[in-house]
Amino acid sequence: MENNIETSRALATRIYDLDSEVYRLVGSSLGRTFTGDKETSIRNLTTLISTHPQGHLLRSEIALIGNMARTIRNKEDRSRMMHEYNEILHQIAELPESFGSVDILDQNLASLNTSNLHQKFSKDDHLIICIGRTHGSAGTDIGFALADALKINYYDVEIFNRVLERLEAEKDSVTDRDSFTSKLNQVAKHDTSAKRFLKDFSRYHGLPKKDAVFFNQSDLIVEMAKKEDFIVMGRCADVILTNNRIPHISIFITAPFEQRVRRMMEVNNLPLKEAVRRLKKIDKGHEQYYHFYTGRKWGDAVNYDLCINSACYGIEESVELIERMIDIHPEK
Amino acid sequence: MENNIETSRALATRIYDLDSEVYRLVGSSLGRTFTGDKETSIRNLTTLISTHPQGHLLRSEIALIGNMARTIRNKEDRSRMMHEYNEILHQIAELPESFGSVDILDQNLASLNTSNLHQKFSKDDHLIICIGRTHGSAGTDIGFALADALKINYYDVEIFNRVLERLEAEKDSVTDRDSFTSKLNQVAKHDTSAKRFLKDFSRYHGLPKKDAVFFNQSDLIVEMAKKEDFIVMGRCADVILTNNRIPHISIFITAPFEQRVRRMMEVNNLPLKEAVRRLKKIDKGHEQYYHFYTGRKWGDAVNYDLCINSACYGIEESVELIERMIDIHPEK
Numbered sequence: 114m115e116n117n118i119e120t121s122r123a124l125a126t127r128i129y130d131l132d133s134e135v136y137r138l139v140g141s142s143l144g145r146t147f148t149g150d151k152e153t154s155i156r157n158l159t160t161l162i163s164t165h166p167q168g169h170l171l172r173s174e175i176a177l178i179g180n181m182a183r184t185i186r187n188k189e190d191r192s193r194m195m196h197e198y199n200e201i202l203h204q205i206a207e208l209p210e211s212f213g214s215v216d217i218l219d220q221n222l223a224s225l226n227t228s229n230l231h232q233k234f235s236k237d238d239h240l241i242i243c244i245g246r247t248h249g250s251a252g253t254d255i256g257f258a259l260a261d262a263l264k265i266n267y268y269d270v271e272i273f274n275r276v277l278e279r280l281e282a283e284k285d286s287v288t289d290r291d292s293f294t295s296k297l298n299q300v301a302k303h304d305t306s307a308k309r310f311l312k313d314f315s316r317y318h319g320l321p322k323k324d325a326v327f328f329n330q331s332d333l334i335v336e337m338a339k340k341e342d343f344i345v346m347g348r349c350a351d352v353i354l355t356n357n358r359i360p361h362i363s364i365f366i367t368a369p370f371e372q373r374v375r376r377m378m379e380v381n382n383l384p385l386k387e388a389v390r391r392l393k394k395i396d397k398g399h400e401q402y403y404h405f406y407t408g409r410k411w412g413d414a415v416n417y418d419l420c421i422n423s424a425c426y427g428i429e430e431s432v433e434l435i436e437r438m439i440d441i442h443p444e445k
Numbered sequence: 446m447e448n449n450i451e452t453s454r455a456l457a458t459r460i461y462d463l464d465s466e467v468y469r470l471v472g473s474s475l476g477r478t479f480t481g482d483k484e485t486s487i488r489n490l491t492t493l494i495s496t497h498p499q500g501h502l503l504r505s506e507i508a509l510i511g512n513m514a515r516t517i518r519n520k521e522d523r524s525r526m527m528h529e530y531n532e533i534l535h536q537i538a539e540l541p542e543s544f545g546s547v548d549i550l551d552q553n554l555a556s557l558n559t560s561n562l563h564q565k566f567s568k569d570d571h572l573i574i575c576i577g578r579t580h581g582s583a584g585t586d587i588g589f590a591l592a593d594a595l596k597i598n599y600y601d602v603e604i605f606n607r608v609l610e611r612l613e614a615e616k617d618s619v620t621d622r623d624s625f626t627s628k629l630n631q632v633a634k635h636d637t638s639a640k641r642f643l644k645d646f647s648r649y650h651g652l653p654k655k656d657a658v659f660f661n662q663s664d665l666i667v668e669m670a671k672k673e674d675f676i677v678m679g680r681c682a683d684v685i686l687t688n689n690r691i692p693h694i695s696i697f698i699t700a701p702f703e704q705r706v707r708r709m710m711e712v713n714n715l716p717l718k719e720a721v722r723r724l725k726k727i728d729k730g731h732e733q734y735y736h737f738y739t740g741r742k743w744g745d746a747v748n749y750d751l752c753i754n755s756a757c758y759g760i761e762e763s764v765e766l767i768e769r770m771i772d773i774h775p776e777k
Contacts, residue, residue, distance in 0.1 A: 173603035420752035427550035
C-alpha cells in the first residue's frame with residue numbers, strides 16, 4: 114500500500130506539473146484545473162489516484178488538461194504537452210489491478226464473439242452471424258443482403274422447415290444408407306448433421322410439435338455451425354449457439370415503432386390502424402417465443418453483441434456497418 | 446398493374462430456370478426449390494413477386510437456390526450460376542416502389558447520423574459522438590479512450606460544471622468586455638458560446654437550480670457542437686442535439702447486470718450486496734433523469750444509432766469497434 118501511495122503521489126505531481134505548464138503556454142490561468150496551492154492539489158490528486166484510478170473524477174481532471182493542451186497555438190509546445198499527456202494516460206492505464214483498473218470483459222461472452230479482434234479463434238471456428246430483428250425494421254432484408262455481400266449461406270425459418278421436410282421425406286423413402294447420406298449432402302451438406310438429426314428426430318418424438326420443430330431446428334443450427342459460415346435469422350439462434358459454446362456474432366436490428374408501422378403500410382399496403390394492430394401482435398409473438406425458449410427478454414441490448422437502429426442507416430448502410438464491424442471491408 | 450404482372454412473370458421464369466439449372470449441375474433433384482410442375486411454380490412465384498417482392502418467402506426461395514448454387518463443384522458452372530443469381534437479386538432490388546420495395550431509412554434520423562456514409566455533410570458539420578451508458582459498463586472509460594484515440598475533446602458532467610462555474614466566476618469579476626471574451630476563449634474556446642451562455646444564464650434565472658444547470662449545459666453543448674469535434678458523455682446530449690437538428694452519432698454502451706455488479710465490486714471494492722443495492726439505485730436515477738428531460742425510455746435501442754454490449758468486447762475492443770463504425774481505422 115505504501116508503495117501504491119508513492120506511485121500515486123509521483124503521478125499526481127506529474128499531472129500537476131503538466132497542468133501548470135499547459136496553462137503557462139496557453140497564456141492564461143483561467144480554467145486552470147488545479148487552482149488550490151500545490152501541496153493541497155497534489156494531496157487530493159494522490160488520494161483520487163490511489164482510491165479510484167479509473168474513476169470519473171480523475172478522468173475529468175485529466176481530460177480538462179488534455180482539452181486545454183490541444184488549444185496551445187505553438188505547434189512544438191502543443192505536441193510536447195500532448196506527448197506528456199499521453200504518457201500520463203498510459204501510466205494510469207498501467208496502474209496495478211489492485212488499484213481497481215479492471216476491464217469489463219466477460220470472458221464467456223467475449224470468447225463467443227468472433228468479431229473480437231483480440232480473441233484467438235481456431236481454424237474450425239466459422240463466421241456465424243445471428244440476426245434478431247423486430248418486424249418492419251428491414252432486418253430480413255439486411256440479413257439477406259449481408260449474406261450475399263459476404264457470399265455465405267442465409268438461413269431463416271422457411272429454409273429450415275424446407276430442409277427438415279426434405280430430411281424427413283428422404284428418411285421415409287430411403288433404402289440404402291450410403292446413397293441416403295450422399296443425397297443428404299446436397300441438403301444439409303453434412304452427413305453427420307443428417308445422422309445426428311435423424312437420431313434426435315426420434316429422440317424428440319412425444320414432444321409437442323412446436324417443441325419438436327424448435328429442437329430439430331436447434332440441432333440443425335448447431336451441426337451446421339460446425340461446418341460452414343452462414344447468417345441465421347431469428348430462431349433464438351444466438352442463445353442456442355451460446356448454450357453450445359459455439360462462437361458467433363449476435364446482432365439485433367430494430368427501428369422506431371412509427372417507422373416500422375410506416376414500412377408495414379408501404380410493404381403490405383395496409384391502412385395505419387391495421388398496420389399498428391398487426392405489428393403489436395407480431396412483436397408480442399416474437400417476445401413470447403424468444404422468452405419461452407430462452408428465458409431472456411427479447412431485444413434487450415445486453416443479449417446481443419450489437420444493436421443497430423436501421424432507421425438511422427437504411428438497408429445498404431446497415432450492411433456496410435456490419436461488414437465494417439466484422440472488419441470485412443465493403444467492396445464498393 | 447398489367448405491366449407489373451408481366452415484369453413479375455418474366456422474373457419468376459428467370460428464377461425458375463435458374464433453379465432447374467442449378468440442381469441439374471448439383472446433380473440431384475433433392476432439395477430442389479420448385480418441385481411442382483413448371484406452370485404452377487411460375488404462377489405462384491409471379492404472385493409472390495407482384496405482391497410482396499421484399500417478402501420473407503421470396504427471399505427464402507431465392508436464398509435456397511443461392512445456397513445450393515454455392516455448392517456446385519465445377520468452378521466455371523458455379524460462377525456462371527452465381528452471376529445469374531446476383532443479376533436476379535438486382536432485378537428484385539430494382540422493382541418499383543409500388544411493388545413495396547421500400548428502405549427503412551428515416552430521413553430525419555439518418556440525416557443526423559454522421560457515420561452514415563451516403564449522407565452528404567457540410568464542411569461545418571463536426572464529428573460529435575454522444576455516449577450514453579449504464580453504470581459499471583465501462584462506458585466512461587470507453588468514451589475517454591475513444592476521445593484520445595480520435596484526438597478530440599472529451600466532455601462529461603464534471604467538465605461542464607467546471608466550465609460553467611468558471612464562466613460565472615468570470616462574469617462577476619469582469620470589467621472590460623473584450624478582455625473577458627478573450628479570456629473565455631480559453632474556456633469554451635468560442636466567445637459566441639460564452640455570450641450566448643451568459644444571455645441564457647440570466648434567461649433561466651427563476652428556474653429550479655437543477656433545471657437551470659441542465660439548460661445551461663444544453664446550450665453549452667449546442668454551441669460547442671457548432672465549433673468543434675468532441676465526445677460527450679450522458680447529459681441527454683443525443684436528444685439535445687437531435688432537437689437542435691445537429692448531426693451526431695449516438696451510442697449506448699451497456700453490459701449485463703451481473704457483469705456491472707462485478708465491475709463495481711472490483712473498482713469500488715464493495716461487497717456484493719452493497720454493489721447490487723447501489724447499482725439499482727444509480728440505474729433508477731439515470732432512467733428518471735433521461736426520461737424527465739427527454740420523455741424517452743433510457744437505453745432503448747431505438748433511441749440510439751448503435752448499442753454496444755461492452756462485456757463482449759472490453760474497453761479497447763469497444764473503442765476499435767466504434768472507430769471502425771465511423772470508418773476511422775485504428776492506428777494500431
